[in-house]
Amino acid sequence: MIRGVTIVLLAALPLAGCERETRRYQELPAASSRPSSTQVSDLVPGLPTPSPPFLSPYQENAYGIAEGKRLYSAFNCNGCHAMGGGGIGPALMDYKWIYGSSPDQIYSTISQGRPNGMPAFGGRVPTQQIWQLVAYVQSLSVQVPRDAGPGRDDDMSARKSESRLDRMLPRTTGHR
Amino acid sequence: MPAIFQSALHPAGPQAASISHLWWLMFWTCSAVYVIVIAALLVAISRRRMDTRPSDGTLRTSVVTAAGITVVILFGLLFASVATGRAVASLGAAEALVIDITGHQWWWDVTYENPTPSLQVKTANELHIPVGRQIRIQLKSSDVIHSFWVPNLHGKMDLIPGRQNLLWLQADKPGVYRGQCAEYCGVQHANMALTVVAESSDDFERWIMAQRQPAPPPSTPEQQHGLQIVERGPCAMCHNVTGTVAGGRTAPDLTHVATRSTIAAGTAPNTRGYLAGWIADPQHMKPGAKMPSTGLSAEELQAVLAYLETLR
Numbered sequence: 414m415i416r417g418v419t420i421v422l423l424a425a426l427p428l429a430g431c432e433r434e435t436r437r438y439q440e441l442p443a444a445s446s447r448p449s450s451t452q453v454s455d456l457v458p459g460l461p462t463p464s465p466p467f468l469s470p471y472q473e474n475a476y477g478i479a480e481g482k483r484l485y486s487a488f489n490c491n492g493c494h495a496m497g498g499g500g501i502g503p504a505l506m507d508y509k510w511i512y513g514s515s516p517d518q519i520y521s522t523i524s525q526g527r528p529n530g531m532p533a534f535g536g537r538v539p540t541q542q543i544w545q546l547v548a549y550v551q552s553l554s555v556q557v558p559r560d561a562g563p564g565r566d567d568d569m570s571a572r573k574s575e576s577r578l579d580r581m582l583p584r585t586t587g588h589r
Numbered sequence: 590m591p592a593i594f595q596s597a598l599h600p601a602g603p604q605a606a607s608i609s610h611l612w613w614l615m616f617w618t619c620s621a622v623y624v625i626v627i628a629a630l631l632v633a634i635s636r637r638r639m640d641t642r643p644s645d646g647t648l649r650t651s652v653v654t655a656a657g658i659t660v661v662i663l664f665g666l667l668f669a670s671v672a673t674g675r676a677v678a679s680l681g682a683a684e685a686l687v688i689d690i691t692g693h694q695w696w697w698d699v700t701y702e703n704p705t706p707s708l709q710v711k712t713a714n715e716l717h718i719p720v721g722r723q724i725r726i727q728l729k730s731s732d733v734i735h736s737f738w739v740p741n742l743h744g745k746m747d748l749i750p751g752r753q754n755l756l757w758l759q760a761d762k763p764g765v766y767r768g769q770c771a772e773y774c775g776v777q778h779a780n781m782a783l784t785v786v787a788e789s790s791d792d793f794e795r796w797i798m799a800q801r802q803p804a805p806p807p808s809t810p811e812q813q814h815g816l817q818i819v820e821r822g823p824c825a826m827c828h829n830v831t832g833t834v835a836g837g838r839t840a841p842d843l844t845h846v847a848t849r850s851t852i853a854a855g856t857a858p859n860t861r862g863y864l865a866g867w868i869a870d871p872q873h874m875k876p877g878a879k880m881p882s883t884g885l886s887a888e889e890l891q892a893v894l895a896y897l898e899t900l901r
Binding site for chain 2: 436438439440483487488536537538539540541542567
């Protein structure tokens with residue numbers, strides 16, 4: 414009996430790694446969908462409405478996050494945000510941001526742009542790639558499973574790889 | 590354009606010729622050794638056992654002779670190999686044509702160097718070289734290790750991230766030669782080919798003069814619409830078309846894409862049909878390629894195709 418259960422469990426073990434390992438080249442229906450409306454403020458009149466968390470299609474997928482990392486420099490995100498430390502643009506290493514750090518909020522920020530410098534990439538970058546970027550941006554603040562985050566850099570590393578970053582506490586004052 | 594063919598045994602340059610000479614020398618030497626050994630074996634099998642054991646002296650002479658011949662042959666091949674290595678490395682003219690090749694997953698970025706930056710030429714997956722002139726190829730990689738191999742012209746040379754490797758070659762016969770990445774570099778390694786067109790100096794000069802021009806402005810309304818989509822849609826994020834706003838640097842340069850014979854690094858011939866299939870769903874033709882589906886409508890796709898055909 415115990416032996417049978419062990420065998421079944423061992424056989425099921427590889428399945429656990431699947432989501433991390435899958436390479437999805439074709440755009441998934443989930444990845445081509447986009448948030449219809451995004452709430453960027455925590456303040457609501459009266460009682461807050463609990464909303465189900467919005468899932469980012471690539472946040473547990475190592476290939477998707479790695480692609481996001483490639484696109485992060487290909488589309489020059491690092492030109493302003495550096496490798497997460499910020500520069501001209503805000504830092505991305507914590508997770509309390511003006512326009513929010515949940516996946517749908519990050520998606521909207523990339524897609525619609527934000528005042529004072531963030532360009533709108535919607536229509537220029539395909540939906541699938543925006544979701545990959547979202548997953549990578551999440552990995553910068555350790556909002557993805559540690560084993561799915563990129564483990565190495567193609568260039569000389571200026572900081573720990575995303576899979577070894579420590580989760581930072583959100584800053585309480587200001588954004589700069 | 591003649592059929593593209595790829596073979597190390599049909600050399601089209603001095604280095605490939607040295608390599609193929611060495612190959613034939615090794616082939617015939619080893620064939621002769623093989624035939625002699627098998628013949629000796631057959632003789633030994635078919636002869637009756639001798640009544641008396643041969644003397645130790647005879648045995649020693651046979652073994653020493655065979656070992657001696659083996660050593661001589663191996664040293665002969667060693668010297669031939671060293672001589673080939675020297676012959677292959679003999680190029681190095683100061684007035685050589687300098688070409689930068691950067692390997693990407695899974696295509697070749699080609700830059701013709703020129704001290705005047707405006708005279709530099711950028712293209713992809715297709716190399717034009719003048720016959721009889723030495724070419725200095727500087728090999729780099731942007732991601733993983735690739736290997737540059739055009740069997741008709743030279744042996745292999747790796748492209749290694751973070752360093753530059755040098756390869757000298759020269760084509761003596763005009764022709765179209767196929768090259769191939771020769772170091773496994775990911776899922777689409779097999780579809781990472783390049784075309785080398787060796788042509789007369791006049792043809793080469795004409796080609797490079799044409800490549801230096803910016804993209805011609807579109808004429809028909811459909812082509813103009815196509816340019817608009819290329820500039821304001823997803824294409825410009827990665828692709829460059831000199832003379833337009835499209836200035837991406839992470840994907841093949843499209844300024845003169847219609848002059849190339851293949852698309853997607855030798856994956857398919859460059860015809861309107863294949864190009865349409867490629868743009869509509871790159872992941873179907875080359876799964877894993879870095880080009881995403883762009884979600885263009887049928888009418889937009891036709892406009893983009895009409896525009897791309899003008900990029901000569």
